[in-house]
Amino acid sequence: MKFAKKSNVKSGIPTASMPDIVFMLLIFFMVSTVFKESSGLPLILPDARKIEKLPGKRNVAVIWADRSGNVSIDDRLVEVTNIRHIIYPKVADPLQPLKLVSLKIDQQVEMERVTAIQEELRSVGGAALNVNYSTRTAAD
């Protein structure tokens, strides 16, 4: 008869700490959420298969070039010949040095312009030489 006592043990899941868990998740998502900062230019990226993921969005400069000849960095339209003056301070920044330049170039842009942008980056040198041609994933 003494065994009957055991069945009286409550078997419910404790829910008292649920708000804490939820808040922790909430804080994680609040911190990790990055709202889109720059919208860039409207363009269609080329397709590629052997693609690599970018390590992160921090310390990455994005250069946009669309098919009508506009070039934009940080939401501002720039002349191609001024790219070096914008990229250089980013590379030389002692706190957050630039690691990579992401090139978002429309698939219809002519190489003349791409080369001009690359020549600008080459004249800066250092980390600006690490480029990433932004592409879409090609469907097989």
Added chain:
Amino acid sequence: MALKEKERKESVEPPTSSLADIAFLLLIFFLVTTTVDTDKGLSLSLPEKGQVTEVRKKNIANLLINANGQVMLNEEPIDIQMVRDRARFMLQENPLVIFSVKTDQKTKYDVYIDVIDQLKQANATRISIAEPEF
């Protein structure tokens, strides 16, 4: 007297039973708005300015792309889709081979990316972007 006592006993703390609901609501909002789309693409290192490295001719594979998107590999016209297999074969024969990609001014960017992609698919690590000659 009985009425007064009742009022005093009423708790003055804010109700916390809906706290979890509010937190869940916020959580769902952030879950939905978080975009985890990482940028992806083809990485490449540009050559430093003024940096000239002498390379033996037999270690160089010239890839020329003209304005119409036609590709030539070592003086032979080649289909873009064939560049990968050809490059893989060349790398097997000579792992030191450097692919020098040269484009016309009017070459479209997507053809260039196609070629770079083909080389990357062949696991070519030594890709050189030839200095433009115009």
